[in-house]
Amino acid sequence: MLIGIDIFSGAGGLSLGAEMAGIQISYGIEINPSAAKSFTRNHKGAKVLQGDIRDIDPSKLKEGNDTVFIIMGGPPCQGFSLSNTRTRNMQNANNFLFLEFVRFVQELKPTWFVLENVWGLTNMEEGKTKNMIEDCFRALGYEVSSKVLWASDYGVPQNRNRFFMVGNRHGIKFEFPEPFEKKVTVEEALLKFETLHPELILLDIMLPGLDGWQVCREIRKKSQVPIIMLTAKGETFDKVLGLELGADDYVVKPFDTKEIIARIKAVLRRIGQNNQQTDLKEVSYDKLVVNMTRYELKVDGKIIDTPPKELELLYHLASNPNRVYTRDQLLDEVWGFEYYGDSRTIDVHVKRLREKLEGVSDKWSLKTVWGVGYKFEVVDLL
Secondary structure, eight states: OOEEEEESOTTOHHHHHHHHTTOEEEEEEESOHHHHHHHHHHOTTSEEEESOGGGOOGGGGOOTTOOEEEEEEOOOOTTTOTTOOSSOSTTOGGGGTHHHHHHHHHHHOOSEEEEEEOGGGGGGGGGHHHHHHHHHHHTTTOEEEEEEEEGGGGTOOSOOEEEEEEEESSOOOOOOOOOOSSOOOHHHHHHHHHHHOOSOEEEOSOOSSSOHHHHHHHHHHHOOOOEEEEESOOOHHHHHHHHHHTOSEEEESSOOHHHHHHHHHHHHHHHHTTOGGGGOOEEEETTEEEETTTTEEEETTEEEOOOHHHHHHHHHHHTSTTOOEEHHHHIIIIIOTTOOSOTTHHHHHHHHHHHHHTTSOSSEEEEEETTTEEEEEEGGGO
């Protein structure tokens, strides 16, 4: 069994990737209560320590003779971020929390570690900060590789980059993944808009190709779906422009998780009551329509009798194409927190759905992700 520990974990995005790679997350450490709560929901098998990492003894995280395979995490980045014009300097106390990452690696001696941060770290103090962090890990006997990766190179239509530092104790020179041959463009994402029927859009401004202003304008030509802009552009002119183009709210980074959740709820509450689009709960693909308003499954034009829970499971998966769900996540999100049955009930429901859907279309399928869970795979979204 490969054991992973996620420090500065947030809601657990790195842990999700690790689990998809077959790693079992044993602990998550996060100071923000809302993020820690989200981590708990997202990673049922992990223990969550909510508090200041400086107060946590890493030796207490050892479980028997099990070796920690990987420690991952993203120390606070505000002090390194280029968008922080006030306290972007080495006097910012948060900039030294990477030493806590080093402390955990030194104590637990994982085979691998992955450190993630903003790319601004690479030119802090003319690169001396990055070199200092790398030297700390090299002094512990780790081979270290670093690189800035762009989300747009790996299937995400967003101008978002992140700095990654990967180390291991086996002297392996880590090779970062090659960029995809074809980038997913904002234009392609817009073409999927009418198929996916989102209930709300979180929209950044700095996107590859079309920017967020243009995307907002194009969406408003065809839909009144709620739009919340999330961006580092915080000037009054930018806020006014976004709202005048049709955004329902405008949030400037960095933001608190509780605030963005409250704003999402407020926008949905305000708009959902008057927006007929939100009254129809339906997803459709080639030869497949799942309508939750009428609790109806239509396959190749024919209505198929389907038990409610099977229909709810299919709707949940199909509403989030190509997203991988663990069995525990599906139990929480489809059956609800009060369900205490065996997670293998998911397998039974998936089997029955496959009997209804097998061979209907080659453009989508209900896929098993071995060792993780299930996803509704849509070929033209890959």
